[in-house]
Amino acid sequence: MGNGTSIGRVRGLGSAHSGAGNWLQERFTGLASLIVSLYLLFSLLMLPAFNYQTVRAWISAPLPATAMVLFVVVNFWHARSGLRVVIEDYQHEHASKLFFLLALDFAVFAGGAFGVLSLVRLALGA
Amino acid sequence: MATANRNRPLSPHLQIWRWGPAMLVSILHRVTGSGLSLVGLAVLLWWLGALVSGPDAYATFAAVMGSPIGLVVLVGLTWAFWQHLASGLRHFVLDIGAGYELESNARWSIITIVASVLLTAATWAFILLR
Numbered sequence: 163m164g165n166g167t168s169i170g171r172v173r174g175l176g177s178a179h180s181g182a183g184n185w186l187q188e189r190f191t192g193l194a195s196l197i198v199s200l201y202l203l204f205s206l207l208m209l210p211a212f213n214y215q216t217v218r219a220w221i222s223a224p225l226p227a228t229a230m231v232l233f234v235v236v237n238f239w240h241a242r243s244g245l246r247v248v249i250e251d252y253q254h255e256h257a258s259k260l261f262f263l264l265a266l267d268f269a270v271f272a273g274g275a276f277g278v279l280s281l282v283r284l285a286l287g288a
Numbered sequence: 289m290a291t292a293n294r295n296r297p298l299s300p301h302l303q304i305w306r307w308g309p310a311m312l313v314s315i316l317h318r319v320t321g322s323g324l325s326l327v328g329l330a331v332l333l334w335w336l337g338a339l340v341s342g343p344d345a346y347a348t349f350a351a352v353m354g355s356p357i358g359l360v361v362l363v364g365l366t367w368a369f370w371q372h373l374a375s376g377l378r379h380f381v382l383d384i385g386a387g388y389e390l391e392s393n394a395r396w397s398i399i400t401i402v403a404s405v406l407l408t409a410a411t412w413a414f415i416l417l418r
Contacts, residue, residue, distance in 0.1 A: 167296060189380070189383065192376055192379075192380075193380075196373065196376070196377075199369065199373070203369070203411070207411070207414055207415065212350070213350075214339075214342075214343045214346040214347070214350075217339065217346075218339055218346075221339060234332070234336075237329065237332075238329065241321075241324070241325035241329060244321045244322070244325065245321075245322065245325055248318065248322060273329060273333055276333055276336075276337065277332065277333055277336055280333075280336040280337055280339070280340045281336060283340050284336075284339055284340060
């Protein structure tokens with residue numbers, strides 16, 4: 163094991179025993195996203211109009227409300243999986259990588275919480 | 289890995305390779321995924337927040353989205369969605385170990401691009417013509 167190059171320092175150490183988890187998560191959430199995203203697209207296309215009353219009546223009904231909560235959770239989760247890989251590919255310094263990964267997590271959880279809370283308020287008739 | 293030898297040569301990046309369909313689709317998958325995450329989810333949250341806030345906030349949202357810039361964003365998101373969906377389905381096929389022969393790999397790469405453009409046109413034709 164050398165100490166010159168990046169590969170030289172890890173050669174022979176074997177598998178990191180992590181990493182497959184995010185890879186699988188990306189696929190599973192991608193499959194789930196396929197379902198809920200097509201549901202939202204076709205639901206919107208089937209609406210007679212896009213005005214406030216129509217959209218609000220649709221999104222407050224039990225089935226669309228449930229599907230939209232799943233839409234928010236699944237797509238923020240999938241976005242997190244994908245953007246993690248993007249950050250890991252382009253941020254090679256430990257400090258900046260940690261910063262961007264943490265910033266991503268903060269944004270994902272904040273955005274997801276806002277989306278779900280909005281949908282709950284709509285479903286409960288806020 | 290930041291400690292030693294920071295000036296060692298890096299492996300060649302985009303500018304050195306001859307462009308092919310698979311390379312283009314791979315890059316498009318990343319670009320559209322990032323765009324959907326950063327722009328698409330932001331529009332989604334604005335839409336939901338406007339719905340909760342009431343008719344006035346929703347009118348503002350609708351006015352911005354109906355403006356020329358807003359429509360460019362929405363059409364762009366529609367295309368990004370269909371492209372990411374098509375190239376994502378291609379990735380599922382590649383994940384099971386199929387579709388790596390040069391000819392079929394290039395063919396399915398091109399099909400995802402053609403499909404995303406056609407589906408985007410169909411989506412907006414449906415919205416505008418109904």
